[in-house]
Amino acid sequence: MDWGTLKEVLGGVNKHSTSIGKIWLTVLFIFRIMILVVAAERVWGDEQQDFVCNTLQPGCKNVCYDHFFPISHIRLWALQLIFVSTPALLVAMHVAYTRHEKKRRFRNGEKIDIEELKNAKFHIRGPLWWTYTSSIFFRLVFEAVFTYVFYYMYNGYQMPRLVKCNAWPCPNTVDCFVSRPTEKTTFTIFMLAVSGICMMLNLAELCYLVIKICVKGSRKTT
Amino acid sequence: MSWGFLRDLLSGVNKYSTGIGRIWVALVFLFRLLLYIAAAENIWKDEHDEFECNVKQPGCENVCFDHFFPVSHIRLWALQLIMVSTPSLLVVFHVAYRENREKHHNQQLYKSPGRIDGGLLCTYLISLLLKAALEVVFLVLFYHLYNGFKVPPLVKCDLRPCPNAVDCYISKPTEKMIFLYFLVATSCLCIVLNLSELSYLICKHSIKCYLKRHIKKHQ
Numbered sequence: 001m002d003w004g005t006l007k008e009v010l011g012g013v014n015k016h017s018t019s020i021g022k023i024w025l026t027v028l029f030i031f032r033i034m035i036l037v038v039a040a041e042r043v044w045g046d047e048q049q050d051f052v053c054n055t056l057q058p059g060c061k062n063v064c065y066d067h068f069f070p071i072s073h074i075r076l077w078a079l080q081l082i083f084v085s086t087p088a089l090l091v092a093m094h095v096a097y098t099r100h101e102k103k104r105r106f107r108n109g110e111k112i113d114i115e116e117l118k119n120a121k122f123h124i125r126g127p128l129w130w131t132y133t134s135s136i137f138f139r140l141v142f143e144a145v146f147t148y149v150f151y152y153m154y155n156g157y158q159m160p161r162l163v164k165c166n167a168w169p170c171p172n173t174v175d176c177f178v179s180r181p182t183e184k185t186t187f188t189i190f191m192l193a194v195s196g197i198c199m200m201l202n203l204a205e206l207c208y209l210v211i212k213i214c215v216k217g218s219r220k221t222t
Numbered sequence: 223m224s225w226g227f228l229r230d231l232l233s234g235v236n237k238y239s240t241g242i243g244r245i246w247v248a249l250v251f252l253f254r255l256l257l258y259i260a261a262a263e264n265i266w267k268d269e270h271d272e273f274e275c276n277v278k279q280p281g282c283e284n285v286c287f288d289h290f291f292p293v294s295h296i297r298l299w300a301l302q303l304i305m306v307s308t309p310s311l312l313v314v315f316h317v318a319y320r321e322n323r324e325k326h327h328n329q330q331l332y333k334s335p336g337r338i339d340g341g342l343l344c345t346y347l348i349s350l351l352l353k354a355a356l357e358v359v360f361l362v363l364f365y366h367l368y369n370g371f372k373v374p375p376l377v378k379c380d381l382r383p384c385p386n387a388v389d390c391y392i393s394k395p396t397e398k399m400i401f402l403y404f405l406v407a408t409s410c411l412c413i414v415l416n417l418s419e420l421s422y423l424i425c426k427h428s429i430k431c432y433l434k435r436h437i438k439k440h441q
Contacts, residue, residue: 003260005229005251041264048272048393058276059376059391066375070396078261082252089248097241169276169389 003033006085013088016095018124020205024198028085031194036077040191043183044074050179057169064165064176070153073184077191080146084198087135087142094131124209133209140202143195150192157192159184225259228307235310238317238336238346242419246412253408254303262401265394266296272393279383286379286390292367295398299405302360306412309349309356316345343427347420354416357409364402371406373398 007029014025047069053061124132150157159181166173178184229251236247269291275283320335320342333339338346364371373395380387392398 003256006256009248009251048268058274059389062272062274062391062393063375066394066396069394071400072265072394072397075261075265075397075401078257082256082260086252089252093241093244093248096244 003037006033006082009092010085010088013092013095016091016124016128018205018208020201020208024201024205027194027198027201028081032077032081032191032198035187035190035194036074036081040074040077040187043180043187044072047072047179051176052179053165053170053174053176055170055174057171057174060165060167060170060174061176063167064163064170064174067165067167068163068176068178073150073154073188076146076150076153080142080195083142083146084139087138090131090135090138091128094128098128129209129213133206136202136206136209140199140206143199143202147192147195150188157185157188159188225255228255228304231314232307232310234314238313238338240338240419240423242415242422246415246419249408249412249415250303250307254405254412257401257404258299258303262296262299262405265397265401266294269294269296269393273390274393275379275384275388275390277384277388279385279388282379282381282384282388283390285381286377286384286388289379289381290377290390290392295364295368295402298360298364298367302357302409305356305360306353309352312345312349312352313342316342338423339427343423347423350416350420350423354413354420357413357416361406361409364406371399371402373402 010025010028014022017025048065051061051065053064055061159178161178161181163176163178164173165176232247232250236244239247270287273283273287275286277283317335320332324331324335373392375392375395377390377392378387379390
């Protein structure tokens with residue numbers, strides 16, 4: 001079990017998304033989850049083992065590593081992906097609830113085509129519009145928060161080659177060398193860029209939905 | 223056989239759950255199971271190799287590690303996930319029993335075997351109570367074994383064969399602490415969901431019973 005389950009859950013939401021939403025899902029799966037699992041995890045795989053400090057003092061390396069990397073990039077990305085995917089669940093739950101209500105009405109005698117109910121694509125209007133729009137809003141907020149947390153925690157997006165550490169028990173100031181800094185910087189910038197693209201897609205989808213509802217509203221009044 | 227089995231089990235339970243139950247399943251999948259597999263397992267992967275003591279005495283590191291981590295956080299976490307998901311099996315078994323009974327007698331004995339009423343309601347309520355109780359038990363166990371949910375960067379060890387008191391350094395203490403807090407938060411959220419579902423079901427069925435009796439009196 002791994003990210004595959006998330007894929008199944010989100011795949012279900014795909015049916016009821018707008019076109020921009022479908023593009024967002026594709027970008028999420030291919031350029032974020034897949035890259036994380038196939039490439040980024042290998043790059044960060046040996047991060048502590050290959051973090052070397054210019055001292056023989058036992059414990060110094062552990063303490064310096066913990067000081068400069070309170071939470072690893074790879075874990076932050078995993079958290080970001082989980083949080084960003086969660087609002088889509090709201091939409092899935094709303095759709096499931098609507099389907100359940102229709103089934104209940106059918107059982108109580110109302111005439112509803114059962115085949116149509118099974119394969120129904122729920123159009124984004126009414127209460128579903130509000131759920132869908134809130135889910136996009138929350139996605140945007142989570143993306144922005146995580147991007148900021150990255151920036152704040154690591155003083156930018158560049159991975160330094162050398163960090164100077166003087167935490168106890170290191171004697172005086174000690175040079176510590178990060179493993180694969182260039183490769184890590186490359187992947188950090190890549191993930192940042194894709195996160196930016198996802199934010200733009202979410203923003204575009206939000207604007208599209210708002211404009212659509214305004215246009216509909218003005219058509220009704222005229 | 224791996225976590226996929228647990229995933230399938232929980233998906234099966236989803237069918238017979240209330241709305242709150244489905245939220246609980248989603249929470250367990252995304253914020254506990256997926257997080258465990260995608261992130262937490264890697265943090266604790268090399269905990270023993272990276273546990274370093276400021277001494278060359280052979281055996282000292284092993285003894286100190288064993289003393290401070292009798293059962294690793296990550297193993298307790300895995301046990302918690304498994305135990306907390308298991309009470310849902312009671313519901314699955316009961317529904318299977320109902321379906322079997324209907325087949326055996328060759329007639330419809332229940333409105334729907336998966337409908338939460340009568341005996342199945344009791345089973346469901348018991349499973350909710352068990353889930354909440356197990357969550358609390360594991361949280362208390364975590365708290366007592368590790369004196370809270372903090373992971374110190376340094377522990378002082380003076381067990382044989384370590385000569386005198388020796389400084390031992392734990393790897394990635396901050397990251398471990400963050401994820402432990404995450405574990406505690408999601409456990410508490412799950413307990414709240416289980417108790418809300420319990421109250422919801424009890425209220426719903428009490429109101430139903432009361433209305434039935436009220437209607438009978440009037441008739």
